Amino acid sequence: MPSHTVADLLRGLAAGDFSSEEITQQYLDAIADRDGQINSFITVTREHALEQARAADNARQRGNAGALCGLPIAHKDIFCTEGVRTSCASKMLDNFIAPYSATVVNNMASAGAVMLGKTNLDEFAMGSSNETSYYGTVRNPWNTDRVPGGSSGGSAAAIAAGLAPAATGTDTGGSIRQPAALCGLTGLKPTYGRVSRYGMIAFASSLDQAGPMARSAEDCALLLQSMAGFDERDSTSMDVRVDDYAGALDQDLRGLKIGLPKEYFSAGLDPAIGDAVHAALEEYRKMGAETVEISLPHTELAVPCYYVIAPAEASTNLSRFDGVRYGYRCENPADLDDLYTRSREEGFGEEVKRRILVGTYALSAGFYDAYYRKAQQVRRLIKQDFTDAFKQVDIIAGPTTPNPAFGIGEKVSDPVTMYLEDIYTIAVNLAGLPALSMPVGFAGELPAGMQLIGRDFDEGRLLAAAHQYQQRSDWHLRTAPECA
Amino acid sequence: MQWEVVIGLEVHVQLTTKSKIFSGASTAFGAAPNSQACAVDLALPGTLPVLNEQAVNDAILFGLAIDADICRDSVFERKNYFYPDLPKGYQTSQMDKPIVGHGVVEIRLEDGSTRNIRVHHAHLEEDAGKSLHEDFHGMSGIDLNRAGTPLIEIVSEPDLRSAEEAVAYLRKIHSIVTYLGISDGDMSQGSMRCDANVSVRLKGEEEYGTRAEIKNINSFRFVERAIKVEAQRQIDLIEDGGKVVQETRLYDSDKNETRSMRSKEEANDYRYFPCPDLLPVHIEQSLIDSLQKQMPELPDAKRQRFETEYGLSTYDASLLTAERSTADFFETCCKIAGDAKLAANWVNGELSAALNREGKALKDSPLSAEQLGGLIVRIRDNSISGKIAKQVFEALWNGEGQSADEVIEAKGLKQVSDTGAIEAMVDEVIAANPAQVEQYRAADDGKRKKLIGFFVGQIMKASKGQANPGMVNQLLNKKLSD
Numbered sequence: 001m002p003s004h005t006v007a008d009l010l011r012g013l014a015a016g017d018f019s020s021e022e023i024t025q026q027y028l029d030a031i032a033d034r035d036g037q038i039n040s041f042i043t044v045t046r047e048h049a050l051e052q053a054r055a056a057d058n059a060r061q062r063g064n065a066g067a068l069c070g071l072p073i074a075h076k077d078i079f080c081t082e083g084v085r086t087s088c089a090s091k092m093l094d095n096f097i098a099p100y101s102a103t104v105v106n107n108m109a110s111a112g113a114v115m116l117g118k119t120n121l122d123e124f125a126m127g128s129s130n131e132t133s134y135y136g137t138v139r140n141p142w143n144t145d146r147v148p149g150g151s152s153g154g155s156a157a158a159i160a161a162g163l164a165p166a167a168t169g170t171d172t173g174g175s176i177r178q179p180a181a182l183c184g185l186t187g188l189k190p191t192y193g194r195v196s197r198y199g200m201i202a203f204a205s206s207l208d209q210a211g212p213m214a215r216s217a218e219d220c221a222l223l224l225q226s227m228a229g230f231d232e233r234d235s236t237s238m239d240v241r242v243d244d245y246a247g248a249l250d251q252d253l254r255g256l257k258i259g260l261p262k263e264y265f266s267a268g269l270d271p272a273i274g275d276a277v278h279a280a281l282e283e284y285r286k287m288g289a290e291t292v293e294i295s296l297p298h299t300e301l302a303v304p305c306y307y308v309i310a311p312a313e314a315s316t317n318l319s320r321f322d323g324v325r326y327g328y329r330c331e332n333p334a335d336l337d338d339l340y341t342r343s344r345e346e347g348f349g350e351e352v353k354r355r356i357l358v359g360t361y362a363l364s365a366g367f368y369d370a371y372y373r374k375a376q377q378v379r380r381l382i383k384q385d386f387t388d389a390f391k392q393v394d395i396i397a398g399p400t401t402p403n404p405a406f407g408i409g410e411k412v413s414d415p416v417t418m419y420l421e422d423i424y425t426i427a428v429n430l431a432g433l434p435a436l437s438m439p440v441g442f443a444g445e446l447p448a449g450m451q452l453i454g455r456d457f458d459e460g461r462l463l464a465a466a467h468q469y470q471q472r473s474d475w476h477l478r479t480a481p482e483c484a
Numbered sequence: 485m486q487w488e489v490v491i492g493l494e495v496h497v498q499l500t501t502k503s504k505i506f507s508g509a510s511t512a513f514g515a516a517p518n519s520q521a522c523a524v525d526l527a528l529p530g531t532l533p534v535l536n537e538q539a540v541n542d543a544i545l546f547g548l549a550i551d552a553d554i555c556r557d558s559v560f561e562r563k564n565y566f567y568p569d570l571p572k573g574y575q576t577s578q579m580d581k582p583i584v585g586h587g588v589v590e591i592r593l594e595d596g597s598t599r600n601i602r603v604h605h606a607h608l609e610e611d612a613g614k615s616l617h618e619d620f621h622g623m624s625g626i627d628l629n630r631a632g633t634p635l636i637e638i639v640s641e642p643d644l645r646s647a648e649e650a651v652a653y654l655r656k657i658h659s660i661v662t663y664l665g666i667s668d669g670d671m672s673q674g675s676m677r678c679d680a681n682v683s684v685r686l687k688g689e690e691e692y693g694t695r696a697e698i699k700n701i702n703s704f705r706f707v708e709r710a711i712k713v714e715a716q717r718q719i720d721l722i723e724d725g726g727k728v729v730q731e732t733r734l735y736d737s738d739k740n741e742t743r744s745m746r747s748k749e750e751a752n753d754y755r756y757f758p759c760p761d762l763l764p765v766h767i768e769q770s771l772i773d774s775l776q777k778q779m780p781e782l783p784d785a786k787r788q789r790f791e792t793e794y795g796l797s798t799y800d801a802s803l804l805t806a807e808r809s810t811a812d813f814f815e816t817c818c819k820i821a822g823d824a825k826l827a828a829n830w831v832n833g834e835l836s837a838a839l840n841r842e843g844k845a846l847k848d849s850p851l852s853a854e855q856l857g858g859l860i861v862r863i864r865d866n867s868i869s870g871k872i873a874k875q876v877f878e879a880l881w882n883g884e885g886q887s888a889d890e891v892i893e894a895k896g897l898k899q900v901s902d903t904g905a906i907e908a909m910v911d912e913v914i915a916a917n918p919a920q921v922e923q924y925r926a927a928d929d930g931k932r933k934k935l936i937g938f939f940v941g942q943i944m945k946a947s948k949g950q951a952n953p954g955m956v957n958q959l960l961n962k963k964l965s966d
Contacts (some may be wrong), residue, residue: 080530093529100523102530199530205760234532235762316564320527320575324626340566361753363564374755459589 104201181449
């Protein structure tokens with residue numbers, strides 16, 4: 001069970017090897033047994049899951065099985081789920097029961113997926129280590145003294161620990177890809193606009209994108225199929241046809257041009273990760289792909305640019321958490337200002353407050369041009385780098401992270417070093433492009449990830465490229481020691 | 485010293501779209517508190533705005549009506565501030581790229597002269613909810629029904645030079661938006677609200693004085709009074725050696741004074757920036773063209789047409805065209821009546837007086853344009869006199885009959901034009917008043933004209949006003965001269 005892929009489970013369900021209720025029960029038991037150590041779930045929806053599983057089994061018997069019928073999954077606790085606490089890992093929303101479900105949640109439920117529960121994350125998705133959660137740090141199943149990455153660290157750890165075969169994540173600056181890399185999984189951040197943001201609690205609206213996390217590229221293809229699509233309730237979602245991702249996995253890679261940005265292989269990259277990535281690229285060459293060095297000259301500006309734009313958007317996205325209508329409210333406010341000040345002071349954690357302050361500053365009169373406007377100009381340059389690169393190559397490859405999973409507490413007091421962990425992933429969000437991370441080996445005992453970046457709406461090609469590699473490797477099937 | 489008042493107005497006009505600007509909730513006025521606020525209006529986590537196309541079309545229509553440039557790629561921005569009736573903690577508005585650019589509004593003053601007032605821009609935005617401070621025992625109630633109602637904010641240049649001009653401008657804006665059908669313009673329900681930027685300077689001075697902004701004035705009358713009292717306050721202050729400070733002030737209509745709300749230093753930094761949840765609004769020329777085709781006749785054009793087509797005075801035509809509903813009422817009435825001047829007199833006279841008396845809007849008039857037209861027809865064909873017509877009007881106003889004819893019939897008000905009957909009445913009056921007859925016969929022509937009124941009065945009294953006055957005069961003249 002622990003190393004089962006989504007594809008395995010769907011085949012088994014279809015063949016009648018087991019029922020959804022049976023496997024759902026097994027995952028729920030595994031969570032009950034072992035999540036105390038990992039802390040990957042904030043809320044486990046046991047009864048709800050078993051009910052959905054029985055309904056899925058019935059639907060299958062009636063010949064009415066959707067694409068994900070009976071598949072247990074976990075949702076990052078950033079997606080609103082009707083009738084279920086949706087906390088965003090914040091004290092601010094600890095008491096918030098969402099009265100509606102996100103489009104992603106509805107889409108996957110319509111396909112027959114069963115929700116096991118809501119996974120842990122950095123508070124409001126702000127973090128790269130899952131240490132900022134109100135519900136405590138998540139531990140990396142490969143080494144529980146290490147972080148699982150973030151912000152979708154709960155989703156990643158749950159899958160790596162065998163507590164769920166797949167989960168949803170969201171990625172604003174690497175929040176799907178970085179934890180996927182650190183936990184030895186495959187995770188895809190789709191093109192901005194590919195998946196609806198409706199019902200996904202906003203961090204930085206122009207960067208946020210939901211995507212699948214699972215063991216294999218094939219699994220991600222199966223999941224994305226149900227997640228993606230135009231949503232009239234999200235003005236930034238795009239009315240672009242959803243390709244048959246799973247059907248297009250068997251592509252011949254001969255002639256595929258892979259660009260290797262020299263900026264992504266520079267100093268600061270852990271040598272073991274570099275070796276793993278180079279070894280994977282060698283496999284691609286064996287499959288007939290061609291690798292060329294390219295340059296993304298504005299790479300070093302991505303992190304500073306991101307840390308203006310994302311906090312600026314976040315500072316106003318989070319204004320709605322004011323203690324007035326829902327969520328945390330301070331005790332006995334003296335007046336309106338006191339209500340606002342203390343509710344937000346007490347309800348938000350340190351990292352969230354830091355980013356609200358940074359963002360507020362960047363948008364303030366007298367600073368707007370120097371920060372926000374300048375960052376938007378840099379953002380266009382970064383996008384242009386990719387546009388130019390994609391005139392020469394079909395996909396871009398490089399390491400997902402400069403380092404493997406770091407120790408819990410190691411970087412939490414040094415936000416800038418922490419921010420630099422996202423150096424390879426952030427530019428992709430600024431450019432709105434699709435990218436995935438997949439496991440390509442180990443740095444010591446810890447997984448190493450490689451990132452593949454594609455053109456807008458070229459998820460199909462990325463998934464196929466990753467799938468072809470995974471046909472010739474088994475890194476994605478390795479199980480973490482904590483997954484016993 | 486000769487002071488000049490300088491005024492710029494910011495007019496907020498609620499659009500009459502069925503649903504809100506960024507959500508599907510209804511915009512209807514008067515529902516139970518918070519019953520028309522959906523997840524988006526409540527700013528629940530994860531909700532996103534979707535722009536209501538009708539609001540965009542309405543704003544474009546307004547822009548075309550004031551001859552303004554339409555911004556082909558306008559941008560919504562977030563205006564950030566905390567207030568309990570602002571659920572998201574920001575208002576979605578427009579700043580750098582408003583949908584409507586520079587335009588012009590022509591106003592007509594009491595003396596018949598006209599002035600062009602420049603509009604700086606007009607932008608789309610969402611309304612906030614309402615804070616209710618009464619009935620909550622030291623707490624405040626919040627009603628979010630209004631939150632997200634679409635508004636256009638129309639910002640004038642500081643081109644207005646008196647409270648009267650400001651009111652004329654506001655009335656013209658009211659007239660344009662109601663003609664376009666994009667707002668009901670009802671100030672009592674807050675469908676139209678106004679902020680006035682007021683400053684004073686010595687006549688002939690080039691520089692503007694320091695301005696104060698008077699917030700949220702909600703009637704034409706208050707706009708006039710607020711500006712007057714604020715301008716006078718500033719003049720008095722300066723003449724006493726003081727200085728006007730830039731600030732936001734509130735008009736208290738009970739005390740007829742303005743009071744400081746907050747100074748410039750206390751003003752919010754709204755941290756405007758483009759809303760990342762909404763794409764820029766790209767407007768195709770084809771949309772502008774099709775809206776141009778839908779453009780109804782506007783007040784100025786209608787007034788000119790009324791002057792030429794109906795031969796009305798500028799004054800009458802202006803009165804009739806100030807509101808589209810009045811103009812429509814007049815035209816319907818006129819078509820039936822067959823006499824534009826009579827129709828204009830009745831609409832601007834009796835009908836307008838009756839509406840004023842009862843504080844009613846034209847749409848609530850108990851008397852229809854068809855009914856008034858029918859009444860005028862009976863004046864024209866001499867079935868009733870002007871005086872009887874007023875009785876018929878009152879009866880119709882009070883609902884005592886479906887048509888003028890029905891009232892005339894039921895009350896027996898038809899004018900007596902039967903020569904025999906009138907002759908009999910004339911003879912009777914002459915016989916009953918020998919002294920007056922003597923006096924008349926002894927008088928010269930000049931005095932006779934006055935004296936004959938006595939006999940006419942007696943006959944009208946005897947006929948309960950129904951005798952045809954022309955025939956009465958004619959017969960009296962003849963019989964008294966015999």
